[in-house]
Amino acid sequence: MFVTETAEKIKSMEIRGAGRIARAAAEALRDHALSVKVKDPAAFRQEMERAAAELVATRPTAVSLPNAVHFVMAGLTAAKTVDEARAGVVRRAGQFIMSSQHAVEKIAEFGARHIRDGDVILTHCNSEVALGCMIEAHRQGKEIEVFATEVRPRNQGHITIRTLNDAGIKTNFIVDSAVRSFIHDVDLVIVGADAVTVNGSVVNKIGTSQVAHTAAEARVNMIVAAETYKFAPRTVVGELIRIEERPSSEVLADEIARTLPHVTVRNPAFDVTPAEYIDLIVTEQGAIPPQMAYVIIREYLGWDIGEFHTAFDLNSGHED
Numbered sequence: 308m309f310v311t312e313t314a315e316k317i318k319s320m321e322i323r324g325a326g327r328i329a330r331a332a333a334e335a336l337r338d339h340a341l342s343v344k345v346k347d348p349a350a351f352r353q354e355m356e357r358a359a360a361e362l363v364a365t366r367p368t369a370v371s372l373p374n375a376v377h378f379v380m381a382g383l384t385a386a387k388t389v390d391e392a393r394a395g396v397v398r399r400a401g402q403f404i405m406s407s408q409h410a411v412e413k414i415a416e417f418g419a420r421h422i423r424d425g426d427v428i429l430t431h432c433n434s435e436v437a438l439g440c441m442i443e444a445h446r447q448g449k450e451i452e453v454f455a456t457e458v459r460p461r462n463q464g465h466i467t468i469r470t471l472n473d474a475g476i477k478t479n480f481i482v483d484s485a486v487r488s489f490i491h492d493v494d495l496v497i498v499g500a501d502a503v504t505v506n507g508s509v510v511n512k513i514g515t516s517q518v519a520h521t522a523a524e525a526r527v528n529m530i531v532a533a534e535t536y537k538f539a540p541r542t543v544v545g546e547l548i549r550i551e552e553r554p555s556s557e558v559l560a561d562e563i564a565r566t567l568p569h570v571t572v573r574n575p576a577f578d579v580t581p582a583e584y585i586d587l588i589v590t591e592q593g594a595i596p597p598q599m600a601y602v603i604i605r606e607y608l609g610w611d612i613g614e615f616h617t618a619f620d621l622n623s624g625h626e627d
């Protein structure tokens with residue numbers, strides 16, 4: 308798919324979910340590398356960098372996106388010719404897509420170990436990896452039941468209940484504000500992540516922190532399923548994750564909003580759940596307490612402080 312087409316689909320959320328947008332970006336870079344028709348290596352690099360920037364600019368919160376792009380673009384590093392650069396990008400894109408799919412499977416396997424027979428699980432939004440854990444537990448013969456929230460304003464809960472239904476898992480569909488009413492019926496909360504910071508905070512769909520707070524109050528454990536490429540290296544040097552604010556029309560139709568001149572609609576797409584509300588983060592490398600997030604960034608993303616200084620202009624931070 309063309310870069311601009313992919314970028315549009317990510318922006319409009321036709322392609323959504325932190326893992327899926329990362330894989331879509333890797334595919335778009337691969338296809339772009341195969342189609343760019345320049346002979347000069349510098350011009351090739353410039354064109355790839357332009358495409359990478361276009362993809363990264365689509366959605367600011369899911370760190371999987373810049374991490375995937377960074378991984379693929381490293382294929383250009385040692386290349387002296389256009390052919391070498393092209394091959395490098397294609398190879399790294401393929402590697403990313405494969406390891407991402409493998410990570411999703413591994414997390415399902417590891418996450419299912421933390422689900423007991425008879426557990427009632429609450430999930431919020433639509434996370435491929437969180438659902439993977441539940442589906443794997445069900446496949447292993449554990450009898451589970453799920454509470455799934457609606458997830459206003461984009462209703463990702465509808466995708467979740469369809470997936471759970473198709474897997475044959477008993478599911479209760481509730482509005483977002485009903486979480487506290489049902490939390491005492493729940494044994495475990497499992498959600499996904501768009502970003503995990505160095506101090507173990509989890510950035511995920513708006514409402515996740517309310518769910519986490521409610522679960523903590525009721526002493527219900529909370530597990531986050533997150534591939535290692537959702538950990539945010541730049542948070543090591545103090546950068547905050549930028550929270551995407553999406554169009555007001557997702558919340559209130561423009562025709563109605565126009566009649567309410569004193570009303571401003573706010574539509575942040577994500578919120579931050581502090582580490583102390585999270586019991587475990589399940590990655591493809593194993594399950595860790597959130598406080599160990601730095602180890603994942605250091606060991607598995609392979610980024611150290613030195614690399615930050617060469618990779619980023621650290622003075623250009625402008626995030627919330």
Ligand code: RI2
Nearest residue numbers: 323324325326434435436499500512
């Ligand atoms: P997976 C989604 O964001 C949700 O916040 C979900 O929890 C997270 O990405 C992770 O999804 P959005 O694209 O990668 O719906 O686990 O805004 O599928």
